[in-house]
Each structure stands twice: as structure tokens, then as C-alpha cells.
Amino acid sequence: MAKRGGYPGLVFGGKRDDGRLVMKPRYSFLLLSILTAIYAAWPSAAQASSFAYVSLDGENKIVVYALNDEDGSLIRKSETELEGSAGALCTSPDRRFLFASVRSAGKLAAFRISPDDGKLIHINTVTAGVNPAYVAPDQTGRHLLTAYYTEGKITSHAIDKNGRISAKATQELPTADKAHAIMTDRDNRFAYVPHTGPNTIFQFRFNEKSGRFTALKPARVNTGENTGPRQFALHPKLDVAYFDYEQGSAIAAFDVDRKSGRLTFRERLSTLPKSYLGKNSNARIEITPDGRFLYVANRGHNSLAGFAADPKTGTLKGIGITPTETVPRGFNIDPTGRFLYAAGQASGKLAAFRINRENGSLKRFATYELGERPWWLLVVKTD
Known part of the structure; x- marks a missing residue:
């Protein structure tokens, strides 16, 4: 037997x-x-096409996670050391290159993304300015735009076809205290720079050929005392820009004039429940790829405030507030719009959520250990 x-x-x-x-x-x-079958349930290095990149400010590194496109789960794959504290991240429009701010060293670093396993291959690092808070490519991928929190300025650096950042900036332009973000509109004709210090948003015309900025008239839009416009998201289809107010704990919608580039205030909604009387400051703001839902991180209340945008007008409506990790500085939505990942700066953990495609509600399905002081989170699909 x-x-x-x-x-x-x-x-x-x-x-x-x-x-x-x-x-x-x-x-x-x-x-x-x-x-x-068990092995196939998790994509191998050769099969994976989505990756999550987390900058760890307290460990001077970027950590790479492979993302399962079916269920949203993550597996830690590799890490890359930086010359100083890791800050903001962005990718080129074709997702071949990743750019990082090295905050404590005042530098910008470029990497090639390995499409097979998401590993970062260093290209070059350039000296840029004190405390680069935000990096973003223009729509062509030929220019890297940076906002500097401490110095109160913006720069534009050329990017060559191999992802290398130019050693010298194309343009360096003083703005005001605490410049916190910079992006161009979808037509690549205008750029906006919110500043938390003077409660203002600078607005520029952008030349995609030269990579240079020219101030619009008026050069800035004042948002009011104790607002602190910090970051923003642009609607993918409508002429609307959404800014989060760091001190004001709110989201504000602005109409964007396609011809002149000028911003006009439309509405403001709180990101906090009426019953909450504690301290709070907003951090990141994100919009789903289809433009239907937006989320704002509350640091203090430690939550994610959700909003639905009217598909025809972009007008906002609150859809709920979801608890998350302590001090949610960085979070990101995956390119499919199905998953949201939020990092807790104080907890060192990542909360993974599924996004309800019908109503935008968030349902937490996993928690991951990240490391010391996660700063930025970026999900990239390489195929």
C-alpha cells in the first residue's frame, strides 16, 4: 500500500x-x-509591468515595489541609495525615466527604469538649489521643472533623449517664499506654481521649445489669508485646476482660461468633518485618470478626503473621509484608477485601498511596512 x-x-x-x-x-x-499556479498568481520579475516607488526621507533611498495589477498587492523588489534625503518623484511621459529630488543635498537625480523589474539605473545627478520640493516633466518630456521650497524659486532643466538632466538650468526664476509645486497644463502652454507662504499661485506662459517661463498678467492669484495653496491636480478633460490649501484644510477649484492661461476661483470645500476641531494641514492632492474623483490628504486628522467631480462642469461634491496612516504626506493612484496607496510619514507604513469605481469610496485591503519617513509615492506602469 x-x-x-x-x-x-x-x-x-x-x-x-x-x-x-x-x-x-x-x-x-x-x-x-x-x-x-501559486507562483503565477504573483507576477514574476519578467511579467511585472507596474511598480510603486517610495522615497524614504529618513533612509536616503528609493524603494521599489512590484504591483500586482489584478489585486493591487505589493512585493518589495529593490532599493536605490541617494546622496541625501529623498523627496519628490516623477517620471517622463513615456515612463522610461524617473527623476528624484535629493532634498538635503539640493540636487536632482535621473534614473532609467528597467521595464522588467522596475529597478532604477542611475543616469546622472546635478546640483540645483536648496530643498527642491517638487519635480515634474513638461508634456514633451524634454524639460524637468522644479519648485524650491526654501529658496522660493523655480527652474527648468533640459532632458536629453537618454534621460540625462542638463548640468545647467535653462532658466532659474525667483518667485516667492515656500514654492511647493509646479506643472504645465495638458496643452503644455502654461505652468502654475502654488506657494504656501504668501498664499498665492504664480501663473506663467511656458515655451515648450525653449523650456522658459514668462509671467502672465496678473502674475499671481491670491487665495486669501491662512489658505496656503500647496499642490494641485489638473482635470484630464475639463479646463479646471484643483488646489489643496495646506493651512486652510480645503480643496479649491479654479477655472482655467485656455487662451490666456489665467486662473479664476470657482469654489472651495473643506477636507475635514465639521465635528473635528483639532490641528490639521493638507498635503497631497490626486485625481483619478478619468477625472471623476479627487482625494486630499489630511495630516492631523490622518485621513483622505474624497470628492466627486461633475463630468460636465467639474463642480465638486464631498463623498466621504477615510482614515489612513499617521501623517499621510504622500499618496498616489495607480494608472488604472482602481487602487490608491497612501504612505504615513510618522508611522512608516503604507495603506492600500481599492477605489469604488461607482462612487469613489475607499476600502482598505492591506498595510505594508515601508521604512523611516516615507516622503513621496509614485505608481508607474511600464508597458
Whole structure:
């Protein structure tokens, strides 16, 4: 009679001369099939096409996670050391290159993304300015735009076809205290720079050929006392820009004039429940790829405030506030719009959420250990 070994349900067919159990061929095939199925449930390095990049300010590194496109789960794959504290991240429009701000060193670093495993291959690092808070490519991918929190300025650096950042800035332009973000509009004709210090948003015309900025008239839009416009998201289809107010704990919608580039205030909604009386400051703001939902991180209340944008007008409506990790500085939505990942700066953990495609509600499905002081989070699909 066949003996049973240490694998329940698998029948072994006898012993070899050395006394070891031998599995019958058909059961050996069954075990191989089971193991193959388990392995296939998680994409191998060769199969993975989505990756999450997390900058760890407290460890001077960027950590790479492979993302399972089916269920949103993450597996830690590799890490890359930087010359100083890791800050903001962005990718080129074709997702071949990743750019990082090295905050404590005042530098900008360029990397090539390995499409097979997401690993970062260093290209070059350039000296740029004190505390680069935000980096973003223009729509062509030929210019890297940076906002500097401490120095109160913006720069534009050329990017060559191999992802290398130019050593010298194309343009360096003083703005005001605490410049916190910079991006061009979808037509690549205008750029906006919110400043938390003077409660203002600078607006520029952008020349995609030269990579240079020219101030619009008026050069800035004042948002009011104790607002602190910090970052913003642009609607992918409508002429609307959404800014989060760091001190004001709010989201504000602005109409964007396609011809002149000028911003006009439309509405403002709180990111906090009326019953909350504690301290709070907003951090990141994100919009889903289809433009239907927006989320703002509350640091203090430690939550993500959700909003639905009317598909025709972009007008906002609150859809709920979801608890997350402590001090959610950085979060990102995956390119499919199905998952949201939020990093807790104080907890060192990442909360993973599924986004309800019908109503925008968030449901937490996993928590991951990240490391010391996660600063920025970026999900990239390489295929």
C-alpha cells in the first residue's frame, strides 16, 4: 500500500534504495501544477509591468515595489541609495525615466527604469538649489521643472533623449517664499506654481521649445489669508485646476482660461468633518485618470478626503473621509484608477485601498511596512 508523506493529500509510491520516498509521476505533476499556479498568481520579475516607488526621507533611498495589477498587492523588489534625503518623484511621459529630488543635498537625480523589474539605473545627478520640493516633466518630456521650497524659486532643466538632466538650468526664476509645486497644463502652454507662504499661485506662459517661463498678467492669484495653496491636480478633460490649501484644510477649484492661461476661483470645500476641531494641514492632492474623483490628504486628522467631480462642469461634491496612516504626506493612484496607496510619514507604513469605481469610496485591503519617513509615492506602469 502506498505510503503518505508530509504533504497532505499527496500519495507517495514507495522507497528508493537510499530509503527516500518517491512520488508517483501523476502526483508529482499535480504538485508541480499547484506550485506553478501559486507562483503565477504573483507576477514574476519578467511579467511585472507596474511598480510603486517610495522615497524614504529618513533612509536616503528609493524603494521599489512590484504591483500586482489584478489585486493591487505589493512585493518589495529593490532599493536605490541617494546622496541625501529623498523627496519628490516623477517620471517622463513615456515612463522610461524617473527623476528624484535629493532634498538635503539640493540636487536632482535621473534614473532609467528597467521595464522588467522596475529597478532604477542611475543616469546622472546635478546640483540645483536648496530643498527642491517638487519635480515634474513638461508634456514633451524634454524639460524637468522644479519648485524650491526654501529658496522660493523655480527652474527648468533640459532632458536629453537618454534621460540625462542638463548640468545647467535653462532658466532659474525667483518667485516667492515656500514654492511647493509646479506643472504645465495638458496643452503644455502654461505652468502654475502654488506657494504656501504668501498664499498665492504664480501663473506663467511656458515655451515648450525653449523650456522658459514668462509671467502672465496678473502674475499671481491670491487665495486669501491662512489658505496656503500647496499642490494641485489638473482635470484630464475639463479646463479646471484643483488646489489643496495646506493651512486652510480645503480643496479649491479654479477655472482655467485656455487662451490666456489665467486662473479664476470657482469654489472651495473643506477636507475635514465639521465635528473635528483639532490641528490639521493638507498635503497631497490626486485625481483619478478619468477625472471623476479627487482625494486630499489630511495630516492631523490622518485621513483622505474624497470628492466627486461633475463630468460636465467639474463642480465638486464631498463623498466621504477615510482614515489612513499617521501623517499621510504622500499618496498616489495607480494608472488604472482602481487602487490608491497612501504612505504615513510618522508611522512608516503604507495603506492600500481599492477605489469604488461607482462612487469613489475607499476600502482598505492591506498595510505594508515601508521604512523611516516615507516622503513621496509614485505608481508607474511600464508597458
